[in-house]
Amino acid sequence: xxxxxxxxxxxxxxxxxxxxxxxxxxxxxxxxxxxxxxxxxxxxxxxxxxxxxxxxxxxxxxxxxxxxxxxxxxxxxxxxxxxxxxxxxxxxx
Ligand code: SF4
Ligand code: SF4
Numbered sequence: 001x002x003x004x005x006x007x008x009x010x011x012x013x014x015x016x017x018x019x020x021x022x023x024x025x026x027x028x029x030x031x032x033x034x035x036x037x038x039x040x041x042x043x044x045x046x047x048x049x050x051x052x053x054x055x056x057x058x059x060x061x062x063x064x065x066x067x068x069x070x071x072x073x074x075x076x077x078x079x080x081x082x083x084x085x086x087x088x089x090x091x092x093x
Contacts, residue, residue: 018076019058020065024049026072033064033073 020041027049034042034050042064043053050073052058064073 017055017079018052019055019060019078020052021074021076022050022052023072023074026070027068028070028072030069032067032069036063036067038063 029044029047029049031044031050034044038061039054039057039059041052041054041058042050044050060075060078062075065075
């Protein structure tokens with residue numbers, strides 16, 4: 001039987017842009033990051049850890065990273081081209 005490892009969708013050979021990374025081992029599900037995110041990027045389903053639900057809305061303001069008492073969430077710097085596009089430029093592609 002062939003392997004069943006699922007690969008994510010290929011996006012021109014580059015992984016999708018992820019604005020914040022949540023360490024599920026450290027997250028205790030306190031909801032602080034969800035409450036403070038001004039863009040409603042984060043959610044925490046009942047009984048689960050925090051999750052990134054709307055990455056496209058993230059402005060990388062850093063509030064979630066600052067407010068998390070368990071240091072479980074980190075803002076990932078935008079790639080150069082992605083940042084230029086987010087700012088309305090044409091990017092460097
Ligand atoms: S603030 Fe930190 S510990 Fe609390 S839900 Fe968010 S990531 Fe998890
Ligand atoms: S960096 Fe700001 S906008 Fe992005 S998830 Fe964290 S609090 Fe929300």
